[in-house]
Amino acid sequence: MNEAAGGRVVVITGASRNIGLATAKALVKRGYRLAILARNAENLMAAAETLGNGTLAIPADVTSHVELFRAFDQVAAHFGRIDGLINNAGVAHLGKVEHLDPAKLVEQVHLNFIATVYGCQGIIPHLRRQGGGRIVNISSAASRSEVFSHMSIYAATKAAVDRFTDELRHEVQGDKIAVTSFIPSDTMTSFGFGWDPALIQEAFACFQDRGKYWPGALDVDVVGEAIAHCFDVPPNVAYELVVLRSVGKYIKEMLPED
Helix, strand or coil, X not given: CCCCCCXXXXXXXXXXXXXXXXXXXXXXXXXXXXXXXECCHHHHHHHHHHHCCCCEEEECCCCCHHHHHHHHHHHHHHHCCCCEEEECCCCCCCCCHHHCCHXXXXXXXXXXXXXXXXXXXXXXXXXXXXXXXXXXXXXXXXXHCCCCCCCHHHHHHHHHHHHHHHHHHHHHHHHCEEEEEEEECCECCCCCCCCCHHHXXXXXXXXXXXXXXXXXXXXXXXXHHHHHHCCCCCCCCCCCEEEECCCCCCECCCCCXX
């Protein structure tokens, strides 16, 4: 139990699996009360049962500001307060620029960037009523050009998150709202499952031609702990930018198994 928790409530989007769920587990261990949001109700309810501690699960499409704002109101009504938000929901699709699928392009922009903006818009009034709080926006090393080939839109949306987060920080500091941009490198999750194997092979060949090497992926629980640690510091302190990278042995081959 972390004394900093003090019964505080944190909302996490995209929390039914992967980095979101790992972060939720780390925060529950510290004593925080959680509200978790995701589109898949079945997976979300299973995650809430795993987390325990009275975790509130709210199925919601975070790309809809109406659904998201309503979810925040529901959290505030249920717990009586909201102290933090982790904007974690995201998606990536492979594809050369000239062959980008319009629907997948729009999905990435909406879920990775616009939903982050909506989340911040909706949570600020709740945090202000508490006299302050904390927002952590999950970005990616892709925003810093450390990206697998043929992921231009994903990288662009995460770069937008970084720039937006920096501007937001200045806007809300007078309200005692701490803002963090958290940038993890590749992490061992189901991210990328379902990608077309042919597109992966093509992208990897391009990646190799660029002279890139892959240092290996971060353990998802390590990433979750690092994100949760952003809440360990005193209320008047913030990690403005966190970049988490693997420093393992660089390997040249990362082709998917047949």
